[in-house]
Amino acid sequence: MRINIAICDDEQKSLQMIQKELYHIADKLKIEIETYAYKEGKKVLDLIYNEKEDFDVLFLDIDMPDVSGLEVAKKLRQKHLDIILIFISAYEQYVFESIEYNPFRYIRKNRIEKELMPCLKAAYQRLEEMQDSYMIVKTGEAEVRVKHSDIMYFETSARKIGIHLKNGEVLFVRKTIKELYEELNDEHFIKIHSGCVANAKYIGKYSNHDITLDNGEHLIVSRTRIKSVKIALMNYWGNQV
Template identity: 35%
Template sequence: MIKIAICDDEKIILECMYNKIKKVTHKLYEDIEIKKFINGNELLVEITNAEHFDMLFLDIDMPQINGFEIANLVRKYNKEIIIIFLTSMDELVYESFKYNPFRFLRKQKVDEELVEVLTSAINSIEKVKEKQNIFNIDFGKVKLYLNDILYIECINRKVYLKTFNIKYKLLNTQFNNLINELDDKNFILIHRTCMVNLKYVFSINKLDIILDNKEKLPISRYRVNDIKRAFTLYAE
């Protein structure tokens, strides 16, 4: 399933965009869910409650919190989500670049540009979804992007997986098997019972590393050089 959120404070435009996106995506992809939000705070509540969206259509000019502010908050913990800005002000296109948008969609050109935008976005999402893994957890199964995993650790022979919002306890999972499976996918073993996604490493110290969410994890002094080398290669 691909999940899309549309946020615009003008109800008429919101309904219009919803209908246009629904019509186009119906022809492009079978399993699509679209949600509408009349203001940015409602959208952020959904996201912080662990709702996962693959694509955001954000009106830039909104009261309370504008599209740029929403994008800035979302980008702090999700670098992969596709953000498409909606606006009637062409002069804002350059300012939008700092939030790494997928597209800048002009409201007056929606009918001309929407098909190309959605086709490209869905193709991009499908490529990312190929990197998903299914994990067994307490209440069934969960499908996660590898890019959403901060780290995986083993405590008292139990394996735990940490995302920005949730810490899962994995069932029927051997930590050593995950080490082998994720070794070439930007994960690095920081000590014998914890491996971290290099994407979210903020800094490396002598005794620990700090992640983008400010969480601090101890590292083995024997692995410090290997960790720094892997981080440098990833950053390059």
């Protein structure tokens, strides 16, 4: 597995040093990596946010002049992108503020030689775990590899299950809700009524009768499941802080 790594730092010297260290560490760990260096937060945000590039890991300097690393992180998290986010800074006072954006690690520039190796090793392990979070969906004669995190929800539809993806595509499979739910075996998926299961990742709001997804779509919650849905959502949101 090769890791695509983006590094964003407005200081050229710092960029070169981080790149050099990453390749040195990757060689020691026998990990294949490809790095891409950027000096502007706006540039890296455009590439990742608009899906022009597919990076696995982003090393992000916090203190940058055009767009701060925290602003970049905020935009990425608003879009629910799964990129592994690692903050790099010469200033430790940003640690608590950065927690809001659920970073994977926070590395201090003056200790980068010590902290970078365990960080890259842990990121690689996380990516290996994330690779397993896929399922093969058979739709007619085709087989589609679908990432769990791309599924917004799935529901019964004319004796089939419609799997609604974040890109707007709907895949239809001949399974039952129970079969697909058990096949996923993913705690992020919440059964909201007997014929529908939603991914907590995309739920932005709930009421006593429905949930609202990030795309504005409303899904009905059965009365018997209101309490369990609320508890599952509060637990999920609590873990994201």
